[in-house]
Amino acid sequence: MSESAWLLDEHDEPHHSGIGERLNWLRAAVLGANDGIVSTAGIVIGVAAATTERSTILTAGLAGLAAGAMSMAVGEYVSVSTQRDTENALLAKERRELREEPEAELEELAQMYADKGLSPELAHEVAIQLTAHDALGAHAETELGIDPEALTNPMQAAYASFVSFTVGALVPLLAILLVAVSARVPVTVVAVIAALLGTGWLSARLGSSPIGPAVRRNIIGGVLAMAVTYAIGSLVGTQI
Template identity: 75%
Template sequence: MAENASVLEEHDEPHDQSFGARLNWLRAGVLGAGDGIVSTAGLVIGVAAATTDRETIFTAGLAGLVAGAMSMAVGEYVSVSTQRDAEMALLAKERRELREEPEAELQELAELYQAKGLSAELAHDVAVQLTAHDALGAHAETELGIDPEALTKPWHAAWASFIAFTIGALIPLVAILVVAPSARVPVTVVAVVVALLITGWSSARLSSAAVGRAMWRNVAGGLLAMCVTYLIGYLVGTQV
């Protein structure tokens, strides 16, 4: 039974080529949501400490949401585009080497497999068979750690960050607007803490990290940001 369970677990593991790309934009989405929650919460709580005017809080929060979402999307697009350009350049170089020096590339691939623990004869046989099947794919994966069929997609990452930031930012913005002025700050803090626990859990699960540490690190960072901005807003509000 244990052996069967192990086999079932292995079959459940994701092996499709696009999994790595999906994981990248999922991580971008989780990080975007966390940024949206913390930055917008800090902004609206800081403004709420300075004024009780709902329209002022809404205007500041909405401006922060739009600016933050656009900034996240543009930053992610530029970052992932740079990564994709580097991957494309490496693949172009590999194609040229395969075309101009096929024997040297075959020997290099065999040596890489031998370094992984295969015997010289088996490493050569594997290199020959994989080169015959998909020379670029074999070399790109083994030498460069790149899957030519699953390159990073800048627009996917940008949209994931934009949408996730917007959703995350809406949590503190809505929380602080729907309650009475006296309850705005505590209700927003509770909503933000819950949201940060969820994003911390999600990021830990996606990266196979310690769940508890990621969750409480998220919460601690969010609480620190809200405390600092609330203090600034309170001090400014009493002087204006």
């Protein structure tokens, strides 16, 4: 197999982009769950510091869960929609350039491969083969870093954020509602720390980063949020 044919085969392999796409969604899901854990824990711990009424804590927790999940979903939908609009605009521009200036685009692609270390002759041959195979795909990937067949999906992003936030939020909400009044706060704190340990570990593994710092940041941030809202709830509860 010639070197240019090998490069073409490497360019055609879909599994690398697929794995990257799945990892991105997993990271987003972990972050969404983490947000659900911390924000809902802060709400229910704060309310529990001000009152022992289960119905009040449940109402506040459910309201926080619903508002947070919807906010995450809408925010992700808007963000990803904007990204997709930008990607579509860039692809439309690339299509127009390929249609109007094919020779100039071919030379531009060859120069990019030459800039990456290929000889000018091999870069030109690779550019010709890739352009003949899939001109838009070759230019979009090399110039823009976009896969035209795997554009971001706003609805998928919104759904993933909604579900992951909800799952995370259920941890502190169930922990504080399913135990005796005297054990509510300590049990919830322990449950939240355990959940944050899990999301910190998973986010580090997905990002191939050190586990210890990620877990510590997660737990310290969650504990700090619960401490602040508990102090506020205690203060408000005694004043009222």
